[in-house]
Structures are given as C-alpha cells and as structure tokens.
Amino acid sequence: MTGMDRSQLLRGALDGAVLAVTAEDDAYGYDVLRRLRGAGLAEVGDASVYGTLRRLYAAGALTSYMVPSEEGPARRYYGITDRGRVQLAEARTVWQEFSQALGALLDEKVEARA
Amino acid sequence: MTTSTIPEDVRAYLDAVRAGLGDLPSHERDDVMTDVEASVLESAEDSDVPVALRLGPPGRFAAELRAAAGLPPRADDAAAPEPVRPSLRELATRFTIAPWLRELAPLWWVARAVIVLGILAEATGTFDGNGNLPGEETRLLLPVAVVVSVALGLLRHRWRALVVALNVVCAIAAFPVGYGIAKNIREGDAFSSTQRGGAYAGAARSAPVPAAVRERRARAVALEAARRSRAENASRSRARTRAKKGRDAPRSTERRNRP
Secondary structure, three states: OOOOOHHHHHHHHHHHHHHHHHHHOOEEHHHHHHHHHHOOOOOOOHHHHHHHHHHHHHOOOEEEEEEOOOOOOOEEEEEEOHHHHHHHHHHHHHHHHHHHHHHHHHOOOOOOOO | OOHHHOOHHHHHHHHHHHHHOOOOOHHHHHHHHHHHHHHHHHHHHHOOOOHHHHHOOHHHHHHHHHHHHOOOOOOOOOOOOOOOOOOHHHHHHHHOOOHHHHHOHHHHHHHHHHHHHHHHHHHHOOOOOOOOEOHHHHHHHHHHHHHHHHHHHHOOOOOHHHHHHHHHHHHHHHHHHHHHHHHHHHHOOOOOOHHHOOOEOOOOOOOOOOHHHHHHHHHHHHHHHHHHHHHHHHHHHHHHHHHHHHHHOOHHHHHHHOO
C-alpha cells in the first residue's frame, strides 16, 4: 500500500481493535493475537498486542485475572470494563468518520478533483 | 510447565527479551514477562518458524513491547527510538477534508481561469500597450480557460502535482488580479474593446484612467449640460411667451406645463 504506511495506520487503530476483541469475549495475550490475525490483520505484531493489553489495563479500560493452566504457566485473561466500552464506542465513531472520508477519496468511481 | 519442556531457542529468546526490560523494576518486569512468556510459548507451538525469525530480534521485540505498553524506552538504547504511535483521532484529522470545501471546488475552477488570464495579460503585456487584454481576445480566451480549468478539476489525470502548484499560484495572484478587475469595473467598461476605451483587468499595476475614457466622460458631461441648458431655455421662453400673451394662453398648454 504505497504512500500509506499500513503499520502506522494499524498502530493508531490497535487500541480499538484490542478493545473490540475483548468486548466480544475475555481473552489472554495469544488469544487476542490469534483473533486479530483471524480477522485479517496479518501484520499486527505480537509485542504490540501484548504491550497494548498492558497499557489498556493500566488505563482502566481492561480488567485482568489469572487462570491456571494445566499445560503451562497460568494465563492472564483480560476483560473489558465500562471505561473500555466508552473508549471502544469512541474508537468506532472516529473510525467510521475516517474510513468514510478516506473511502470517498479513494473510491475509483469518484473522479479525483484537483 | 517445567523449564525442561520449553524449547531451548524459545527459552533463550525469552531470556533476551527479559534482559531488554532489565532497567524496569523487577515486579513490573515479572508482570510483563508473565504475559509474554505464556503467549510466546503457545505461539511457538503453533508455528514451525524459528521464534527469532518469526518475532524478530529480541531487542526489537522488547522495544516494541515497551512502546506499546506505554513504558519509557531504555535509557541507554539509542538505537531503538520509541516508534511514533499516532492516535486514531490524529490520523482521522490528518486525512479528513471538510465536505463543504469540496462543494466549492467548481467555483474555484472558474475563478482560477479568470486569474490565469489576468496573470497572462499582466505578464505578456503584448495584447495592447497597457498590458490589458482587449475585449475581443478576452471573449475568446475566457471560455477556453474556464473549460480547461473545469476539465483539470473534473477529470482524473497524472498532473495533480502541477495543478496543485497552479492552485497555489492562483490563490496568491487572486488578490492583485481581483483588485485590478474591481478597479476597472469601477472606472469604466471592464470588458469592452480598447477602441471604445475599456480595458480587461491586468494586474496589480494601477493603470491611469485611459484617455479615451476621460474624453468620453467629458463629452457626456458636456452633452448633459447642453441638454439641461436647452431645456431651461425652452421652459424660460415658454414662460415669457405666456407672460406676453397673458391670460389668453390656451389652458391646455398650462395644464401640460404644470408638474
């Protein structure tokens, strides 16, 4: 995607994406990563996701709890809070406006106006 | 899970990441690594790709982790600056253009055609001695310029950078050209030919009122004065006639002369 850094675009949107995943269902780090990749965000980085989860937790948008696992170390699950839901709603609005405007600009059918 | 079941390369990788967080307080470091270790282990089980290849150098992984977590970068790590993370709102503001501005685009296409003609007239000065476009040429060139400008605006083309530059130039020239046009409209006919003394606006140079225009005005003033004095004389002579004839003047004339 020349001219538009996809990873930069993603970094700005990652908070919203992570909140959306946890809003669906509580998840631990790798779980969130899998679901994001499954949704089509192939270039999302592991470290970015884990770090974002921590930051959102520190900001009060997520809660966390430990779940012991028989296969390995205990996993930290994250769940969305009310504050997180508010943040998610805002991210949805901002994204809507942004993608509409940008979509109109990039739309092949609409002639470019110089 | 005991340490022996963790693959050697994953163990080494995780140790390196932990080292990358070495400047953090130990409880925070342990906290972060709890998440990371469990997730990295599981991801390693799902993939055949060696962990260092899949996740990148552990130093970079640690730096990305810190940045995403909102932690400050390592004080001694000048090679890995914190990546800029624009918020979604910042990105949205950067890319959104107010829709009503796009509605005004056609107005601008016409305006820039006029401005370009104004610039041309001023720059070439070959249309007539005063550097103004005579009326006939204007009538021909203006529609052509407008059509070209609208085409540039409407059609997709590869000269977008050029047109943007043109827009900037026209925006700057808009004020002198607009001033020149307004001046010429005030002083005379903006679009008539030079023979009749009018002039299409050139540019910032404030042209003296053309001699022909002054002549015409003087003539018009003189004509008006002559007409008025004739009318006065006529009414005065009628009044004298009435006085001479006294009350014998026909009533119909009187009625006609009354306001």
